[in-house]
Amino acid sequence: MLFTEKLREEAAPIFEAIYNHPFVRGLANGKLEKEQLVHYVKQDFEYLNTFVRIYGVAISKCETREEMALFNEQISFVLHSEIHPHNNLCRAAGVSYDELQGYSLAPTAHHYTRHMLDAAHTGTLGEIIAALLPCPWTYLEIGQRLMQEVNPSEDHPFYDWITFYGQESMEPVTNQLRSILDEWARTAPEKELKRIRDYFILSCQLEYGFWDMAYRVEEWPVALQKEKRI
Numbered sequence: 001m002l003f004t005e006k007l008r009e010e011a012a013p014i015f016e017a018i019y020n021h022p023f024v025r026g027l028a029n030g031k032l033e034k035e036q037l038v039h040y041v042k043q044d045f046e047y048l049n050t051f052v053r054i055y056g057v058a059i060s061k062c063e064t065r066e067e068m069a070l071f072n073e074q075i076s077f078v079l080h081s082e083i084h085p086h087n088n089l090c091r092a093a094g095v096s097y098d099e100l101q102g103y104s105l106a107p108t109a110h111h112y113t114r115h116m117l118d119a120a121h122t123g124t125l126g127e128i129i130a131a132l133l134p135c136p137w138t139y140l141e142i143g144q145r146l147m148q149e150v151n152p153s154e155d156h157p158f159y160d161w162i163t164f165y166g167q168e169s170m171e172p173v174t175n176q177l178r179s180i181l182d183e184w185a186r187t188a189p190e191k192e193l194k195r196i197r198d199y200f201i202l203s204c205q206l207e208y209g210f211w212d213m214a215y216r217v218e219e220w221p222v223a224l225q226k227e228k229r230i
């Protein structure tokens with residue numbers, strides 16, 4: 001069994017819980033409240049900004065042009081393509097995308113981004129990939145399963161979201177990151193393999209947490225004014 005197959009096996013209950021989370025069920029049946037959609041987009045816009053920065057750090061640790069090209073393409077993907085599913089949720093909520101940008105992070109999004117930044121700044125390339133991988137991998141599986149389960153028609157409120165993450169062209173990035181990690185794991189020492197496993201599992205848990213944060217419209221225990229980040 002490949003290293004990432006073992007990771008996927010261990011994380012199976014979390015992948016399953018994510019697919020059955022009420023926010024993902026809401027994407028399937030077209031029923032989510034405006035405030036839940038707005039909270040998700042506000043938080044995900046900032047989350048993806050951090051993701052771009054982490055890809056930048058990952059590039060600084062790459063040894064081959066192929067690896068650099070992969071992260072470079074992913075930066076463009078986040079900046080220019082991943083705005084489409086956000087726009088879909090904004091349309092469904094009846095708000096403009098511009099209005100939802102620049103907000104501060106809620107506790108779970110803060111936790112998730114700090115975890116990834118920590119892995120990026122202190123870790124090896126293998127450790128960074130372990131922390132990043134649940135992001136494309138869980139969305140790929142959500143998209144593919146929703147395509148099977150819902151097979152949405154164009155009048156489904158989340159048609160664009162589901163068909164975006166469920167499209168075939170989503171597969172290669174997860175597979176490429178997995179191959180780099182499988183190769184890395186062949187020679188990594190035991191202690192590092194343990195960290196890689198822990199980073200991967202924590203990111204899976206925080207993927208679940210992110211859906212939950214959006215569903216519950218999570219705020220800080222002592223919420224101040226909903227101020228913009230800048």
Ligand SMILES: Cc1ncc(CN)c(N)n1
Nearest residue numbers: 044047135136139207210
């Ligand atoms: C929290 C989160 N995880 C994953 C994805 C898919 N790139 C996303 N947009 N946001």
